[in-house]
Amino acid sequence: MANTALGDMGRYLKEMVTLLEDGQRELSVELETGSLSRSSCPGPLQGDGQNVANICHLVQELMCEDTEDGDKQSHNRLQNVGPNSHMALLGHCLTAYLSMLNKDGFRQLTTRILSDTTLWLCRLFRYENSSAFFHEDDREGLVRVCRLVLHTLYEDYASEGYAAFSSAQPIIYQSTSSREGLGQHVCNQLGLALSSLCTVPCNTVFGSQHQMDVALLEKLIKEDLDAGKLPLLLIANAGNSSADRAYRLGRLKELCVKYSMWLHVEGVSLATLVLDDVSSSVKRAVHCDSMTLTPGPWLGLPAVPAVTLYRHEDPALSLAAGLTASQPGEKLRPLALWLSLQLLGNEGIVQKIRHATDLSKQLMERLKTVPSIITSVENDVSSPQVLFRFSQEASSGAYNDLVEGGSTEDRDIMDTFNRWLGERLARLAPVGGVDVVELEDDGTCVRFNPLMTAAVLGTEAADVDVLVGKLRELVPVLTSTLRLREEFRREVQRHSPFLSLMEDPAWPGLGALRYNPQWFADVLEDKQLQEVEKMNSELMRKLQEQETSILFSSGPDYGTARDRIFVGMVTEDLVNEDVSHLVNTVAALGREIEENGKLFENMAEVVQRGILEAQLQLQEDSEKRILQEGVLRQLPVVGSVLNWFSPWEPSVNGRTFNLTDGLLDSTEPTYSSKAQTSALHLPDTPATLSSRLQGRKLFLHPEDAGTVTDPGRDSADTAADEGAVSSMPPGALNANPFSPSSPGPPSVDADQRPETHAGAVGQQDDSLASREGRLDPTAR
Secondary structure, eight states: OHHHHHHHHHHHHHHHHHHHHHHHHHHHHHHHHTOOOOOOSOOOOOSSOOOHHHHHHHHHHHHTGGGGGSOTTGGGOSOOOOHHHHHHHHHHHHHHHHTTSOHHHHHHHHHHHHHHHHHHHHHHTTOOSOEEEEESSTTHHHHHHHHHHHHHHOTTHHHHGGGGGGSSOEEEEEETTSOTTHHHHHHHHHTOOGGGEEEEOBOSSSSOTTSBOHHHHHHHHHHHHHTTOEEEEEEEEBSOSSOOOBOOHHHHHHHHHHTTOEEEEEOGGGGGGGSTTOOHHHHGGGGSSEEEEOHHHHHTOTTOOEEEEEOOSOHHHHHHTTOSOOSHHHHTTTHHHHHHHHHHHHHHHHHHHHHHHHHHHHHHHHHTTSTTEEEOTTOOTTOSOEEEEEOGGGSOGGGGGGSTTOOHHHHHHHHHHHHHHHHHHHHHOGGGOEEEEEETTTEEEEEEOHHHHHHHHTOOHHHHHHHHHHHHHHHHHHHHHHHHHHHHHHHHHHTTTTEEEEOOTTSOSSEEEEEOOTTOOSSOOHHHHHHHHHHHHHHHHHHHHSSOSOOEESSOTTOOOTTSEEEOOOOTTOOHHHHHHHHHHHHHHHHHHHHHHHHHHHHHHHHHHHHHHHHHHHHHHHHHHHHHHOSGGGSHHHHHHHHHHSOOOOOOOOEEEETTTTEEEESHHHHHHHHHHHHHSOOOOHHHHHHHSTTOOSSOOGGGHHHHSOTTSOHHHHHHHHHHHHTSOTTSSSSOTTOTTSOOOOOOOSTTOOOOOHHHHHHTHHHHHHHHHHHOGGGO
């Protein structure tokens, strides 16, 4: 029965994952077409419950919730669920299932899982005779180890707590290149003051400039001992999250033994311990007191816990420090890793780590052929990650004078360019898995860390070639932009004071400028500042309409400025003359916008004066009309009776305003000329024409003329048409249809046509023929 239940669970999990993946693809199509509409507001719990399909659909929508910020590709960046991932997911399902076992069976199962996993990890990473602590947060293992050391060095710590530190304050040492916030997190979790954390600088005179200064560390330890403090623990790195900096672990271990300190090591380079050709600097990590491993991202396993291996002889203190699991959920925490390690096997684990290091070696070799790109001096062939950056010192010497002296502004510019390079590479080659890191000495660098990304993204050797190809395309853009920045600066200054150079080292491009109108001053009011912003926004819009490959924008996404225009990267085919033409175009468009603005302002002022003058004239005419009508006509009842017997027709004429000469004139000549024109050329109305020629088209085209004079037309229709004309009263054809005294045309239907006599038809034949000759083009 157990085997059947486990098999059903595996099949059910596979079906659920397939259902989620299929629904995710459908949602991606809906997101691209914009047909998906949903609400993020929580709703009430359904009384009768929902089926599994609806719940999965809700999960799919929540998975795509982060795509509403405009990034339509973020929902496709999920980890591929392969066989190894299926086994890890199955482990999480089994955790809930196995927790329902009886106590004896549960204890026996968890003991076996913990023993197997610990044994396998210790042998894989060459850390024999140790215990393992599995935790979700990769920092939690260090916190528990520190608590273990506190219990070891302070006998009264379990009973007195923080009061036990009154005899000697504990000190934790870390390097400036350690993970950001790691030491503060440990102090917060243990209730230690931040003064218990000592940060040791890196070497600056000799040795590696990114490794802890061992001589200074020993000096600080002696000073703390003389001050009555107790050195507690040293945090060392074997390739941290920012860079691959394998410390001199042998020398650090000697200091820890000398001063009775605990040595804890962490870092991605520890993954190479499973290889036969591991470097000597990383191999010394097996002599430390504890180490933290993260096999989940190294092997591409989702939601797999981190592991802290440690050596300690007192199990009671380990239990007091929380390194021994006591709850059922904690005891089953290594289950997913236990299943995944068995599925991969020893060879599979070594192959994944080997593949990641091979990708790093491949990129290191390829970067040597890319101009203007330098790698970290400490990257060796066994390094699991690669750090590189764009450097103008490594490119042509045409503009090396820009950074001589290493000013802060120049370094900020280079950091901005490298940040742009890393972001562009991540967008153009997403499978490469590069990101941007900030280093204290090297500044901004691009990091390729396949140990943390290759198993998740599925990075292969061909993806590294694509990454290098994109890098070769971007380097000339960086070189050309950096070369033309000084020319852009000179051209903008040449157009001063109409153009101002706006310094912004955080912008990756030629630079930023602002157009200044003639009335511009150093101190402006809020209304004037808004006018400057409006003018520069219009100028940027016109520049964006130009046919050019240069990007014009309002600034970086994190901080836009409306009063300036940011000019982006330029291609390598641009020369100094092109930059001069670009700046001249900006200045010319700015002057054009300013002149048009003045014209609109003048026109608005003239129109406003004309409106005021017209209002005064209309008021004067109204007063004159009242005087002419008399007082009696203004009374409510008397005026109505008087107007009935003696109408008064004069009215106030309107005013017209001529924009050409800016003069006001009366509307009486305009209405008079239009009335005369209407009287002379009064068009026939459709009603008149329809009454005169029933069944004929109102507007004839040359190709339709034959339909009117078709000799085969039915004689009855002809007789009906002639009868309709003969039945009209005299003068109806020449009457004005808009005259109120003239009666409307008679309505003649096809079924109620009047009978006509031959004599009547004959009497009007001449007049009808003459009229048809005017209407029918074929009659001519």
